[in-house]
Amino acid sequence: MHGRYGEDGTIQGALELMGVPYTGSGVMASALGMDKWRSKLLWQAAGLPIPDYVVLEAGSDFARVEAELGLPLFVKPACEGSSIGISKVRQAGQLGAAHAAAARHDPLVLAERAILGGEYTAAILGDEALPIIKIEPGSDFYDYEAKYFRDDTVYRCPCGLPEERERELRALALKAFRVLGGRGWGRVDFLMDEACGGRAYLLEVNTSPGMTDHSLVPMAARVAGISYDELVLRVLALATLG
Template sequence: MNDNKKRFGKVAVLYGGWSAERPVSLKSGAQVLQGLLEAGVDAQGIDAGRDIIDVLKAGHYDRVFNIMHGRGGEDGVIQGALELLGIPYTGCGVMASAISMDKLVTKRLWLGMGLPTPNYRVLTAESDFDAVVAELGLPLMVKPVKEGSSIGMTKVKEANQLAAAYHKAAECCPVVIAEQWITGQEFTAGILDLTPLPLIRVEVPGEFYTYDAKYISNETQYHCPCGLTPALEAQLQQLALSAFQAVGGSGWGRVDMMLDNKQRPWLIEVNTNPGMTDHSLVPMAARQAGMSFSQLVVKVLETTLV
């Protein structure tokens, strides 16, 4: 136990923040803090506000476990501040965080590298919505490009629903995309120090993996082992790692993907600070790999050691 205090020094666990994902981050932070304390780490929880730089300076912390979700915490902003302060931190750096938080930039990067991701169109208030439907087909997924946890997303099943879905997403973020709907199975791959964790197959009771399905419902089913053949699972794990490295990912993260009915994979998004609540996926995958939650958070923290 004392070894972890010596190895890591004084650790600030940053959670909360000011994004729409604040409630989830508060839960993640509480879990992470408890896990680190159980491992004997000298950790202190901080509900991050706009004065976070002053708080970190005053606290004389040796490193940061960043578990803030969404804008401010997962988009390169806090990462840039920590770089200026010279404090090592968990998760991706400034560039990878900024890219991954922007679903549009991520998709453009993947497409430029020949990685499979669903076709899309950027929507504006002046968009010809009928033309978008004609090109991409129905159903469609409409999403704000800089929100996580499925906030602001809508599955559009009829053409006359697209305008309303756009306006709902635009309330969360000025840039909105409509994405080709993929029918098939949903998988997620945790990445820990550039090693993929066992895949999880997510089975949701509703239309898609909504906020409620992620954090509230007890009807969502998680399958780990995922049920794929070892060869196919390994193929998807490698694709997830390639997608993570494409955005410059480091430390840890999670890649979400679909496997369509013809067994073709499609990359959906990268999460650079995945949820760590009792409903979250990376801890489930870590358990399958033989790691307790406390061991997992210590391994994440180890990625800050230089």
């Protein structure tokens, strides 16, 4: 289950009330994983790298925010998944319209400095991060269309990073997952800033990622030598109650 009610702690809480074990993170970690702002606050407190950002309101000084973060920048609802409501602001004066579009999905909206570099994701399975996947969208950024409708996005696993660097990033992904209280399985997305020597910045955690045979977690598992059937069994074996 994806999106609101499916991965934000709602169904997890209902299952706990019914005494039904379930896979993935618990109520609080699921809610935090859906909430990009509170994820950032926790990662920042833990000393983990995040892009510069500003919380937007209807009365915000949009010109000041554009000047503070620089252009381009991204605007996104705090509590949505699948890149719903996200837009890229490329020119001065566009931030107000981008805020209004994002606010249709959630009243809490973030403006985030654009990191110009590669996008990566690390699947988490139990106590380990699986091989990292590099995401190369055919469009300007990895938006809803690129995720679900376009067929020109390229996924590279192995991702092509040096072995030591990938090891560091897998450790970062696992720590980011644990800081939010994640358990069982999930996925951590991050960007690497080519202008800053490849520094990594955390984007978000997905506590209930896709599990079709062409989804990203099964893709990483295959590279790690884990078949789809074995992956499903391992995820089920990690199911807990509360």
